[in-house]
Amino acid sequence: MAKKHAVIIGGGIIGASCAYYLAKSGLSVTLMDKGGLCTEASKASQGHLFLWELPPVNVILARESKKLYMQLIDELDVDLEFRPTGSMSIAETPESLVSLAQTCEQLQAIGVDCEVLDRATVLRREPNLSTHITGGASFPEDAQLNPLIVTIGLVEGARKWGATIRLNTEVIGIQIDNSQTIKAVETNNGTIQTDYVVNAAGAWSGMIADMANLHLPVMPRKGILMVLDQVPQDVMNCKIIMASGYLDSLKSGNKTAVAANIQQTRGGNVLLGSSRAFAGFDKVVNPEVISEMARRCLRFFPCLKGMQVIRSWAGLRPYSPDMIPIISDTKVKGFYVASGHEGVGITMAPITGLLISQLINNQTPLLPLEPLSINRFDPEISA
Amino acid sequence: MDKHPRTYEGKTEIKIEHPDMIICRCEEVTLAQIIEAISEGARTVDEVKRRTRAGMGLCQGRTCSRLVRHLLAQHTGQNFHQIPPMTARVPVRPIALEVLASLEDDTNG
Incomplete structure (x- = not known):
């Protein structure tokens, strides 16, 4: 059977992490960005691993993410400039x-x-x-690392697991079939058939969600x-x-x-x-x-x-309106969201990538996903 | 006087005989590191900067930005003149933090 294919939209640290964990899990991955790697919020960062941003769900995400960073330091074999500064x-x-x-x-x-x-x-x-x-x-418990090196390190890591990187590639449409299932991603550089899409477009993720007729209040x-x-x-x-x-x-x-x-x-x-x-x-x-x-x-x-x-x-x-990130599947089968991290994207990048990989691969998630679901913004579902 | 036409034509060839040659003095980035960044896929001055720190130091790329453009032209076949320089950012020239802190007082007074 051919490998399932995932398109990750967004070349920031969240997209890079999703690409890394998905490629490592055995999927065929394409990471795309309208510009380059690490060009927006990921570079406007102090590289602070912030372990105590409330509400508590953020603290738990941050804690698991830091453990994953400790593993990534070995896995990526790159000096992430990690320092346990407190x-x-x-x-x-x-x-x-x-x-x-x-x-x-x-x-x-x-x-x-x-x-x-x-x-x-x-x-x-x-x-x-x-x-x-x-x-x-x-x-x-707080720590410091270099977000530029982490993002590029994750992308290079994803590439080693076979991921394709397409820069200067802007998404202009999402094709969904009659059964509300992802079919393809249309870009300024052609259309890519795919089984899964991960919307990791950061501040632009609301626009990408619109293309799939989904409401994402980021x-x-x-x-x-x-x-x-x-x-x-x-x-x-x-x-x-x-x-x-x-x-x-x-x-x-x-x-x-x-x-x-x-x-x-x-x-x-x-x-x-x-x-x-x-x-x-x-x-x-x-x-x-x-x-x-x-x-x-x-x-x-x-x-x-x-x-x-x-x-x-x-x-x-x-x-994100409730200060909690959105790491979630959606009403559109095959369309996932990894966004809304605001100031803790660097902190939460590894756990976000891992959870998205577990969601897509139907594995038991490391953490409960209900508080992170996009459904909390849907009045019909959350009511 | 046609002593330095290379600067204007964008034809400087930076020989790679000395890979340890410093291209960015402020951040001490070598020629070999710049070439490695290009071989990993960097295609703009800003992409080279994010991979190597070239241009992130005190002078903010005043010297190395041009050299990096030459290297990009040389190793990727792009036209020198079509490679944009590094994005310039406020305050453009270094200023003391206390001067910046007094900015609003000046405009109000």
């Missing part, structure tokens, strides 16, 4: 410290390793932090980052330090939210984030936003004031 969240007011402590309690209840730290402990660990801070929390959410020239490694001992308001900034609704998020890479560059804004598909770097990011980050680390900003850029992250 992270710290820093409060600037007594109220935000109380709120951070409450978050930690909630996280500890679901098995997250974290510890609330008083002001003196934080300042002893991070002597370059501004002394106005009121305390913080440490998250030793929206582009812009995030801006800046990078500083290489900075002495001892500026920060913990390489991932963020404002305690970071989680709240994700729930900011329509207004542009900025929260300090400061990370130093293995190469010594400091990445400064972060912002979130709904602005359609606009990727302009807004001067007032990066200026506000600069002020916020300097509030934490005044010693960075003379360091050089060399680049800033924006990415469109796939926002």
